[in-house]
Amino acid sequence: MNIPLVDLKAQYESIKDEINFAISEVISKSAFIGGPFVESFEKAFAEFCNVKHCIGVGNGTDALFISLKVLGVGPGDEVIVPANSFIATSEAVTLTGARAAFIDIDPKTYNMDPNKLEDCLKSRYALCSMRSANRPKAIIPVHLYGQPADMDPILDLAQKYDLKVVEDAAQAHGAEYKGRKIGSMGDMACFSFYPGKNLGAYGDGGAIVTNNNEFALKARMFANHGRIDKYDHKIEGVNSRLDGLQAGILKVKLKHLPGWTEKRRRNAYLYNEYLKDTALITPYEIEGSKAVYHLYVVRTKEELRAELQEFLRKNGISTGIHYPIALPNLKAYTYLDSNGNDFPEATKASHKIFSLPMYPELEQKQIQYIVKAIAEYSCLFWD
Ligand SMILES: Cc1ncc(COP(=O)(O)O)c(C=O)c1O
Known part of the structure; x- marks a missing residue:
């Protein structure tokens, strides 16, 4: 018997007709960038996560980077991340010019240990009162392997120390923590639709979800060259958009x-x-x-x-x-x-x-x- 780690072919076989139809619809309508398929998936995924807004982006790493930019993270800041994750979590921090501060994990869950987070915040704040540089600005709890991070103590600490929370939900589509959907608890949350993920596209893809109107608007602008209207660029941003084909595929898969x-x-x-x-x-x-x-x-x-x-x-x-x-x-x-x-x-x-x-x-x-x-x-x- 041969058993792969993941079997994407078996999944495709089970929904082949629906997927092929969705792909042909996008192509026949030439809705490749933006348009009805992206809008329809964003709406459905926001509902799925029980949040107000979803912004489709190019991949999960960009989702993290864009969220941190929207929250004003940059040089001189520190963002707290768990010591066990895929490099994208900390890479996104460094991309903003901030510095990643690692926290050890709970050996049972392999996720960020809230007790160690508290110890770290106490000591870092002591340091910061002497040196104003590298002040902690945000925490990225990662729901690694699809296991929810222990959000209640993390959210309490974030409130106490005035830190933003960006959930890294790249591996946790649909997971729940004490009755709340993963992605609905932080200021912003980031998903990856890399093909092998629980909800995977047929190429790269990602999404940011949030309940905050201002963050949603800024993220949408930043991901699309800093604009809402065609040539009205309010700021400089990046080109990181979920494309129509991936959105069409993801909408089919979301149902399953x-x-x-x-x-x-x-x-x-x-x-x-x-x-x-x-x-x-x-x-x-x-x-x-x-x-x-x-x-x-x-x-x-x-x-x-x-x-x-x-x-x-x-x-x-x-x-x-x-x-x-x-x-x-x-x-x-x-x-x-x-x-x-x-x-x-x-x-x-x-x-x-x-x-x-x-x-x-x-x-x-x-x-x-x-x-x-x-x-x-x-x-x-x-x-
Ligand atoms: C925990 C975690 N964060 C972020 C990412 C980045 O996602 P992407 O590969 O879509 O950029 C991944 C993807 O592998 C991941 O596993």
Whole structure:
């Protein structure tokens, strides 16, 4: 049996006629940039996230960069991000001229640890009273792997320290936290529609959602060369727009997303159940949250991860590591002068975690096959 990490072909096969029709509609109406398909998707996605506004943009990284620009983040500012994420989260901060400040993660959820956030804010404010430079301006909680970050304490701290909150929801379309939709809690929230995401386009795409009218207007302008009307450029911006073809495809897929999410959740519970007698640590959902399992990440003994992955590969099972190097330990951040000791949990996790195949079309018998292979490996090699 061959089981990929993600199976985009299986998804396309299941909705082929609808997708092909949507693509031909966009082409026949030549609605490539802006126009009715983009507007219709933006409206539907705003409703889905339970927010007032959605602005389609070129990709998730741009969504983060544009949101930070709209919030006035720039040189001299610091933006707080978790030490475990894809580089786009911190990259967007640096692109504005601000500096990324990393916070270690909670080893159970792999998301930003609110206690460490509080410690960091206390100490940084002490520093800032002596030096006015690099004052914290915003926090980017990431709902990594589709697991909601613990938003209540993060939002409380943001209010206490007068910080803006930009949710990085690139991996968490449709997830919920204590009855609230991911994307509806921060000042702004950012989604990626990269093809492998839970809601994925057939190319790059992204969106910003917000309840704030002023932020929405500014984001729309900034993403479209600083204009609302054709040649009336109020400011300089960038060219970052969701295109008509991607919007048409995403609108079709959005209808299926709740069903796909349920299947991902069912698959996660099957894995949890079957893996409970192995030495692997399975994902943890914080109370009151509904994770959407963009990835199903397990934790193993450090020294056995590579061997187990290789054993699974030989059995036709693909796995991945998200992410093999914690953000502050990447070469790209050498200039920030931190080291693994500053972020022990993120560093430890990066040596022990790996991702098992996860997608809605994954079948129970495939999960059983994967778990059987893991159990076989455990019997052979685990003490
Ligand atoms: C957590 C996170 N943030 C941001 C991004 C950036 O999204 P994009 O690839 O659409 O630019 C990604 C995408 O991989 C992501 O996983």
